Amino acid sequence: MGVEDLQIIMAESLKSALKEISENKDATIIANGTDMMPRIRDEGLKVEKILDISALDKELSYINVDSNLIRIGAMTTVSEIGSSNVFNGSLNAFYEVVSKFGGPQIRNRATIGGNICSATSSEDFIPLLMALDASVVLQSVNGKRTLKLNNFVIGKRSVNRRNDEIMVEVQFSKPGDDYLSGFEKIGRRNILIINLINMAIVMSLKQRRVNDVRIALNRVSGKVPGRARLTEGFLNGKEIDGNIISSAREKLAEELKLSSDFRASADYRIHLAQAILEKLLNRFREGV
Amino acid sequence: MSNILISVKVNGTEREVLVEPEDRLIDVLRDDFGLKSPKEGCGTGDCGLCTVIMDGKPILSCITPAFQARGREIVTLEGLNNDPLMKNIETSFRDHHAAQCGFCTPAMEIMGYDLLKKVKKPSKEEVKVAISGTLCRCTGYYDIIDSIYDVGGTE
Numbered sequence: 001m002g003v004e005d006l007q008i009i010m011a012e013s014l015k016s017a018l019k020e021i022s023e024n025k026d027a028t029i030i031a032n033g034t035d036m037m038p039r040i041r042d043e044g045l046k047v048e049k050i051l052d053i054s055a056l057d058k059e060l061s062y063i064n065v066d067s068n069l070i071r072i073g074a075m076t077t078v079s080e081i082g083s084s085n086v087f088n089g090s091l092n093a094f095y096e097v098v099s100k101f102g103g104p105q106i107r108n109r110a111t112i113g114g115n116i117c118s119a120t121s122s123e124d125f126i127p128l129l130m131a132l133d134a135s136v137v138l139q140s141v142n143g144k145r146t147l148k149l150n151n152f153v154i155g156k157r158s159v160n161r162r163n164d165e166i167m168v169e170v171q172f173s174k175p176g177d178d179y180l181s182g183f184e185k186i187g188r189r190n191i192l193i194i195n196l197i198n199m200a201i202v203m204s205l206k207q208r209r210v211n212d213v214r215i216a217l218n219r220v221s222g223k224v225p226g227r228a229r230l231t232e233g234f235l236n237g238k239e240i241d242g243n244i245i246s247s248a249r250e251k252l253a254e255e256l257k258l259s260s261d262f263r264a265s266a267d268y269r270i271h272l273a274q275a276i277l278e279k280l281l282n283r284f285r286e287g288v
Numbered sequence: 289m290s291n292i293l294i295s296v297k298v299n300g301t302e303r304e305v306l307v308e309p310e311d312r313l314i315d316v317l318r319d320d321f322g323l324k325s326p327k328e329g330c331g332t333g334d335c336g337l338c339t340v341i342m343d344g345k346p347i348l349s350c351i352t353p354a355f356q357a358r359g360r361e362i363v364t365l366e367g368l369n370n371d372p373l374m375k376n377i378e379t380s381f382r383d384h385h386a387a388q389c390g391f392c393t394p395a396m397e398i399m400g401y402d403l404l405k406k407v408k409k410p411s412k413e414e415v416k417v418a419i420s421g422t423l424c425r426c427t428g429y430y431d432i433i434d435s436i437y438d439v440g441g442t443e
Contacts, residue, residue, distance in 0.1 A: 038332040102333075105421050
């Protein structure tokens, strides 16, 4: 890998992983490595000490529904989410994320915890979980704390994890059965892509009027993911029609503060975001 | 740098092997165990040619650290030599001339195998999805899709 003296600490249980991270605060945590391994090879990422938590799939791979709360263990793979029936109905967007995620072999290894903690704009679960107002559970030898996802992911490859903590779970309240959810991403092809922009929307329709809409994108300001609050505020209470959609598109362009990079210009990304917004709203109008 | 002794089940046999911290699973399979069916195409998780089965699921051995194989069960194409379903897949690939340079063939056959284990008679669309993470630069894919599709329902 990146350096000569690479030290690997292999944790075989959550208990030992918590102990190890409390004693090795400088360690880089690796789940199944689908993000980190290419970065080491392609981008020359330098790591000196790795805490391997891949064996924690025995403890942290689960999708539990406690009355209204859905709890997903950090080591749950994308494939496991795809083959669970928990997300049928109002959470259908989870299957849309899965079907557009990497390739089949990547889905068998990539974990939701790794996806969140990698915290790049290409991590497709982050917008959907933000639209669901999800929280992450962080654990250390001193106990657990729960943090809203939007306070956890604070920038590109930047999360509010204390260096003695391990992210163990993501959780959110299940929206009512009358809710609809959708996810779209756009890149240069359909599979194995790093998206240019993605968007998740969760909302319900009450007497054909938009209710409690939550719109989240992988980028709202620079490379930071978040909610499109201005557009949400505009849409709530309105009946979706052509005029409302075109006004919503303008609101979205107003609030997105994007930057250009080698993949796409800011203007093009905004154009794509508007197109996705229109597509999803039209879908919801037709009740799917 | 200190080496790590791992136990791993490879093609049905329990093995112990000393791996270096920076070794990838593909290095151990090809260099230590002499299993040459997993190919290194891109080395960065994009092409799918290093596909092997870990604990029953196809994964990419070029972006899997070797130390993460400890306690796991790995099956490569060599381990499926006597599997009736894989024999049918291989015959079908031959009949359809689905291998040209052959570099992607082991990975394509494993992805077909994984699909046919789960879905007895997949649609062509399901076949396309199954091989969507595995690149072929020769065939144009149609012969590969037909090979896997035609095995469906024959079991």
